[in-house]
Each structure stands twice: as structure tokens, then as C-alpha cells.
Amino acid sequence: MDFSSLSYEQFHNYFSTEDTCINFLIQTKWPEGFRCPHCEHRHAYVTTTRRLPLYECSRCRFQVSLLSGTIMEGSRTELRKWLLAIYLFSRTHIGTTAMELSTLIKVTYKTAWLILHKIRTSILQADNQCPLTGSVQINSAIYGKPFNPTVHKHPQEHLLLVGSSLNDSSEPTHIKIKHVIPSHPTNKHIAKNDLATFQKNHIEHTVKAIQTITGFYTSKRQRPLLEIAKQASTWMNTTFHGIGARHLQSYLDEFCYRINLTTSKIPVFENLIKRCIFNSTAITNLF
Template sequence: MASAILNQPHFQDEGKAREYLEALRWPQGTVCPHCGVIGTAYKLEGTKHRPGLYKCKDCREQFTVTVGTVFERSKIALNVWLQAVHLMCASKKGISAKQLERMLGVTYKTAWFMSHRIREAMTADPKNLLGGPGSSGIVEADETYWGSATAEDGTKYPAKTGGGYSPKMKIFSLVERQGVKRTIHVPNVTAATLGPILKSQVAQSARLMTDEASYYKSIGKHFASHESVNHSKYEYTRGDVTSNTAESSFAILKRGLVGTFHSVSEQHLQRYAHEFDFKWNTRTSLGYNDAMRTDEALKGITGKRLTYRRISWSAAQTHF
């Protein structure tokens, strides 16, 4: 199925890829990234101008469809970029940079950087509180642990400390029942850490559902109701009260981290979490297919830039 989709013109020809992206980003006409005016730019034709170059009649600045996006100033052909976005969006458990390297015919370093740029595009800008009007009104909160945390000086903890396992990275997720998910990499799991996140991301009118952990008890008073299940007594559901949705979302995340990426540093964990949140929020049960998911990711490229300096390639060469 994926190969048939990748046979489409915008995945094979750079000019067609540019036309596809222009139609997606500018459905009402060209938008100048410099002054924001819509529909007044004209195309610069001729051999002296690079393909896809426009000039704004208002501010007189020149631009292309990639200016002001994660694709800006990239030497990678635009159709190759679209292939990479589609491959990441069509891979439920993720696709490694090594696999992208082989499939796209680029270097590993290029594939790694491309994948992080695409994850930046997948990063949502939360606008609405979870569990608010128009939703199921139920928000599940849960935490999980992954890998090995990093000490304050940047060094890895030893494999075992004091006879026990090393501290792990902490991941906290809020999942709206029949809705979207938001995941935050947190330094620790306490009421002081999780409380502000819950209050800023979840509507007060929501029903909050968690496990029996003590740090949720004081936080839960902020919402319409706080209901929990007691895992220590093998209680996982009681009526519609459960945190199973959040836990199932963790299962998909961990299958990707373990089976696809193998090693993800604490420095980059949040960006990987954004990728899996994006896929959860555009899942098939919400009416999305791979092509629609790819278009959603492409709509997120605007206003975002990511440089090698920001993601520190040299510090993350353990990614597979």
C-alpha cells in the first residue's frame, strides 16, 4: 500500500511536490511569510529565478512555499521531504533514521535531522482544555517510565545503583476519552509537578480518572470529580472508571521506543513523545488515513525552525 501511494506525482517530482504543498498551505491564495498579506504575490518566471519563487506586491519581499517552515533552506528535494513525512505518518510504531536513510537514499545524519524536523512539525500547539465542552468530558491521567535518566551534570546513571535499578525517565500523559492525548516528559512524579500540568491542560468540568497513586488525591479536588481504580488490588475497571486508555497509549509508545528506536536519550524524549501523540490524535478510529495524517503533519510545518545547533547532533548519535 505504501509503495502505491509513493508512486503519486508529488512524491516523485519536485515541481509537483511544490504545487501540492502550495495548495495545502495556501488554499485561499499565496500568503506572504514576511507581511502576512494573502493573494497579492505574483510568480517570478524565467531562468533567472529559482522554481516556485514569488514576490509580494505589498512588502516587495521574495519567498517560496518553504520559507518560514521546517523545510526552509534545506538542500533535500521537496518530493523527498514529502516521502519522509508520509513514511513517518504511515508507520504506527515509528520508522528509524536508519530505515529512512535506506529508503530515501540520503546519509544517516541527514535522515536523522529530517526525522527531527518532521517531529517538530508534528508538535501540537494546545489550544483547548482536555475534557471541556464538545468532548466526552473524561480525562485519564497516568505516568510511565522509560530507559535511564540523566544526572544533572549530563552523565548517565550507572546501570544499577545501591543494588537497585537506575532512575528512569518519567513520562506523564493525559488522554481524553474518545479524544486526543498530550504527553509531557517530567523530571519527577509528584503532586507539585503534576498538579500545574493538570490544571493548565484539563478543564475543571472534566471527570479525572487515575490509578490509586497518592499524588493524584489533592490534585483531583480541582475537577468536577476524581475517580480512581486500585491496581494494587487488581482493580482495572469499575463501570466506566478506568485508566486503561492511557495505559494502552503507553504500550504503543514503548513498542516504538523499544522495537524501532532502541535507544532514545532524555534530551530528545519529548520530541518522540510528540510524534506518538500526533499519531494517536490522528488515528484511524477518529477518521484519519495515512494520506490525511500526512496532510495534517504538513500543515504543521509553518512557523517552526529546527537547526543542528538546537538538537545537538553530536550528543545524540546513539539513535538508530
């Protein structure tokens, strides 16, 4: 089933019981049947008398719960609420807020915030595992208002570097937007070492073709990248009424995660649920 295309009501109705959610998670975690994380044996004794099934490897006796290694591990929140949260988070161009989530799944604001925070940690892992490759463009941008066309940075302006891999037609295929904190608070230019840090952390080391524009008013600036930064700003301002410096990076990562999957025509919910389930283990082929 293509869960990403379901409406909220359809999704809500499909995952109406904890048993449905448990079966869905088992199928997603072990699509080819149980595999012991310790010795890779394919058979386990299953205890089903608890809230969630517990698996004990029949060879090495290693015990693993359905939620081991997932972002849901240790949570007392019902699975159907977690799945609804991941579904709402997956909505392209929208996502969800802690306020909306707490109302829809009937949890406290604090719990909703924590759930979203956990989902964002799995996105951070996704971002770290996918450096930019091939032909790469980088352009500086600014998030925040008021727009201030002077040489000094306003405290509410935040410097960004927008990087993208390009296809043969020079169109962006995989985007990263990173918040750059200048060494001096009023510096409104991207320093060489900030650019070097971006390249080191977010571009594959073998990449040779990197085109970089860090001037804000040059005619060479790369408009498709600036347009994406503008879309990210609009989303953060309309959905969250603006984001402060402290959390800016995780919202930028969230925006890029969804837009990158959409560009690659990968269903967001299906990808995100795997990220959330395999949170603490190495996964590299989910893009």
C-alpha cells in the same frame, strides 16, 4: 487524492519530479490562491527562474518564497525527499528511523536525522496547541527496563504521566504522555508538583473533572491508559531499540500525535504536511 492511503511505491511514483512537489506545496500553502503574508493582497509577480518560485506581492512588494515559514526553509534537500520523509513518518504504528530514511531517500544519516528532528518540532507545536479538554483522566506509568518492583527507581526506568480526554463512554479520545523527571533520581513516585505541572501545561484551565491515579500498584489504575503507554514502549523498543531520557519526550509526542489523529480518523500525512508548511505561523484548527 488521499495520500495517507498510498503505498510507498505509489507515493514515490506520484511525487517523482520536483515540479509535482512544487505544485502540491503551492496548492497546500495557498489553496485559494496566493495571499501576501504582509498585506493579504491576492496578487503576486512570480519569479520561476530559481530552483523554487519566488513571489513578490504586487501591492507591498513583500517577497516570499514557497518554503518561507516551513520546516523545509533553507534546506538544499530535494522536495520529493522531504515529502517522502513526511509520508514515511506518517505511517501509523511505525513511523521511520533515521537509518531507514537515509537508505530510502538516499541522504546521509545526519541529514535524515535533521529532517526527522524538524518534523518533530512541528509535532511539538501541535501538542502545545491542543491541551486536554472535557473529562480528563491521568495515570502514572513507567517506561524502560528492567521492570523493577521496588520502591526505588532503576536508572533505566522513566516515570510517565499518561493523560487523556474521555468521550461519553469514558474511552480515551486524545492522549498525552509526558516524561516526568523526579527531583531525586531514585524517587519512584510522582510528586504533587509534577502532577500540578502536567495539569498546568497540558490540560485546559477550565477543566474541572480530572481523575488522577499515581499509585503503580493500586487496583484503581486505569488500564486503557496503561495499555497505551505499553504500546508506546513497544513501539520505541522495537523500532528504535529503546530511547534514552534525553530524547524520550519527542518520541512520546510523536507516538501520541499519530494515535490521536488515527482515533479521530484524520489522515496523518495530510495533517502533518500542513503542520510542516505552517510551522512558524499560528495554526489551531488542524486537529
